[in-house]
Amino acid sequence: MRHEILSDESLDVMREVWARPEASVNTVWAALNSTRRKKVRRSTIQVQMTRLERYGWLGRRKSGREFLYTARYGKEETVGDLLSSLARRLYGGSYIELIRLLLTGIDFSPAERRKIKALWRKKNLPDESLPSVSLE
Numbered sequence: 001m002r003h004e005i006l007s008d009e010s011l012d013v014m015r016e017v018w019a020r021p022e023a024s025v026n027t028v029w030a031a032l033n034s035t036r037r038k039k040v041r042r043s044t045i046q047v048q049m050t051r052l053e054r055y056g057w058l059g060r061r062k063s064g065r066e067f068l069y070t071a072r073y074g075k076e077e078t079v080g081d082l083l084s085s086l087a088r089r090l091y092g093g094s095y096i097e098l099i100r101l102l103l104t105g106i107d108f109s110p111a112e113r114r115k116i117k118a119l120w121r122k123k124n125l126p127d128e129s130l131p132s133v134s135l136e
Contacts, residue, residue: 006057006078006082009048010048010051010052010057012032013028013032013045013048013049013052014052014057014071014075014078015075016031016032017058017069017070017071018071018074018075019031021070022068022069023068023069023070024063024066024068024069025042025045025049025066025067025069026042026066028045028049028069029042029045029046032045049069052069053069056072057071057072057073058070058071058072059071059072083098086098103116
């Protein structure tokens with residue numbers, strides 16, 4: 001699965017690229033350093049983005065003296081693939097067990113519980129198939 005190769009650092013870069021239509025190395029570098037205590041070097045970001053392009057995660061085009069990068073895979077698609085991989089590796093592919101794990105131990109507000117139930121129903125799944133966690 002193509003999404004398994006992303007490290008935490010690569011995901012940080014991808015989040016910045018997903019946040020805009022196109023991103024330069026300088027844009028991503030500045031955005032990442034604006035939220036970090038330990039700053040990252042521009043050359044580190046440039047290497048990461050070059051590798052992400054080589055691995056097929058990013059596309060790029062020349063614009064003046066710099067390259068502008070775009071994501072080839074959307075955030076939702078990537079998260080879906082990561083969760084699918086996690087379900088497969090931990091639970092033999094059972095999404096119900098993964099959902100149960102995600103829902104267990106979290107104190108949801110009434111509004112969050114209603115949203116979860118609405119999402120479940122939107123998928124045309126019966127309420128009784130909702131993992132047995134406290135959503136009442």
